[in-house]
Amino acid sequence: MKRSRINNMFFMVVLILTVSACQRDLPVTVKDDSLPEYDPTPFKYDLPAYAPRLPRAPADNPTTYEGVSLGRMLFYDKKLSGDNTQSCASCHNQANAFTDSGRRHSVGILGIEGKRNSMPLFNLDFADRFFWDGRARSLEEQALMPIADHSEMAENLPQLVEELKADKRYPAKFYAAFGTTEISEELIAKAIAQFLRSMVSFRSKYDSVRFLNKGFFSESEQRGYELFFSESGGDCFHCHSEGNLLFSTFTFENNGLTAASQIEDFPDPGLGSVSGLTEDYGLFKVPSLRNVALTAPYMHDGRFATLKEVLDFYSDSLHYSLNINYSNLKRSHLEVGGMKLSEDEKWDIIAFLHTLTDGSAIRDSSYSDPFK
Ligand code: HEC
Numbered sequence: 001m002k003r004s005r006i007n008n009m010f011f012m013v014v015l016i017l018t019v020s021a022c023q024r025d026l027p028v029t030v031k032d033d034s035l036p037e038y039d040p041t042p043f044k045y046d047l048p049a050y051a052p053r054l055p056r057a058p059a060d061n062p063t064t065y066e067g068v069s070l071g072r073m074l075f076y077d078k079k080l081s082g083d084n085t086q087s088c089a090s091c092h093n094q095a096n097a098f099t100d101s102g103r104r105h106s107v108g109i110l111g112i113e114g115k116r117n118s119m120p121l122f123n124l125d126f127a128d129r130f131f132w133d134g135r136a137r138s139l140e141e142q143a144l145m146p147i148a149d150h151s152e153m154a155e156n157l158p159q160l161v162e163e164l165k166a167d168k169r170y171p172a173k174f175y176a177a178f179g180t181t182e183i184s185e186e187l188i189a190k191a192i193a194q195f196l197r198s199m200v201s202f203r204s205k206y207d208s209v210r211f212l213n214k215g216f217f218s219e220s221e222q223r224g225y226e227l228f229f230s231e232s233g234g235d236c237f238h239c240h241s242e243g244n245l246l247f248s249t250f251t252f253e254n255n256g257l258t259a260a261s262q263i264e265d266f267p268d269p270g271l272g273s274v275s276g277l278t279e280d281y282g283l284f285k286v287p288s289l290r291n292v293a294l295t296a297p298y299m300h301d302g303r304f305a306t307l308k309e310v311l312d313f314y315s316d317s318l319h320y321s322l323n324i325n326y327s328n329l330k331r332s333h334l335e336v337g338g339m340k341l342s343e344d345e346k347w348d349i350i351a352f353l354h355t356l357t358d359g360s361a362i363r364d365s366s367y368s369d370p371f372k
């Protein structure tokens with residue numbers, strides 16, 4: 001009798017020790033009945049069958065509805081900037097395929113004008129480097145950069161963590177997404193990356209005509225499509241390739257914007273500033289041309305206000321420079337300053353580019369401001 005009571009007590013002590021030891025390894029579980037159960041639901045992409053593939057998430061940050069929902073809130077929350085006046089959406093407006101509403105260079109909270117043009121945010125996961133110069137290697141890595149960037153949101157990250165902890169809405173959202181109310185920079189980045197990954201756009205006129213046998217290209221659009229893919233026409237496809245349906249190889253190229261006989265001549269070194277390699281100077285990420293009709297102005301520095309200016313450039317104003325890849329941009333074209341397109345041919349290519357606009361993505365309420 002006595003012996004079994006001791007046994008029982010011993011058992012209880014072991015149990016209590018084990019439970020408390022386990023708890024230390026568990027994510028912080030706040031005993032608060034208002035918290036939802038931690039049971040995140042894997043995110044299902046609403047992609048048409050012809051889409052090249054599903055976006056891929058890193059193993060340590062699977063995309064879930066809860067994570068996407070939190071990321072969306074963070075994306076639109078002005079708390080993410082130093083003086084609480086700017087959110088990501090301030091420079092990435094859904095109506096403009098998440099670019100900066102026609103602005104050439106984005107302006108941060110301190111009134112500092114950056115030197116680059118904002119980039120569209122769709123189908124991001126199909127590339128493996130981000131920003132015009134490729135300085136971010138993943139969406140997770142990218143996500144915190146504009147928040148901390150002095151010329152953008154100029155926020156102090158540890159302070160942001162404190163602000164979010166103090167906001168009643170966030171701890172429960174972090175719990176639902178990650179099983180912990182312990183907010184951290186890493187989880188902020190993961191949630192934003194999940195939201196960015198969820199933004200896809202594959203429902204343009206081009207897709208309907210090519211894959212759904214719905215509608216027709218106009219004669220001008222059809223001519224533009226053929227010119228785009230013809231070496232004796234626009235010769236655009238070596239860099240803006242159709243293979244992945246995104247009209248970009250997502251490699252880094254020099255498209256002849258600036259004459260440069262030595263690397264110092266490039267006003268913006270692009271990939272060269274990241275890698276330090278001479279052969280990377282003047283190379284920029286080839287942008288996807290999906291939704292391009294909505295994303296003016298154009299190029300890394302926003303130098304062209306319209307697609308017509310872009311076509312005038314490719315037709316007549318290409319510059320010789322270091323680091324041009326002649327298998328993508330023909331030497332014969334450079335020798336005569338461009339692809340030498342007639343005015344009609346330029347307008348045909350522009351008509352084709354307009355078929356890449358996806359009206360459903362820019363209206364999709366799952367990407368819109370959750371605070372409205
Ligand atoms: C002040 C304006 C501004 C704000 C605010 C801003 N961005 Fe950007 N964003 C830009 C500009 C400009 C670029 C291009 C920068 C470069 O290449 O150096 C860019 C590039 C990007 C890219 C790279 C896209 C690609 O295809 O490589 C992503 C992703 C992105 N921003 C997401 C965000 C997120 C998420 C936030 C909020 C945390 C944010 N941005 C806040 C202006 C802004």
Ligand code: HEC
Pocket residue numbers: 228234235236237238239240252253254255257284285286287289292295297298299300301307310314328329339349
């Ligand atoms: C040698 C590769 C290459 C070829 C060929 C090429 N492009 Fe580009 N394109 C790029 C690169 C790289 C950029 C970004 C350059 C930069 O900002 O410095 C770009 C940018 C653009 C942009 C601006 C997109 C934006 O979001 O700002 C448009 C539009 C465009 N190209 C259309 C075309 C068309 C049309 C053709 C054919 C007439 C063509 N490109 C041929 C590589 C190429």
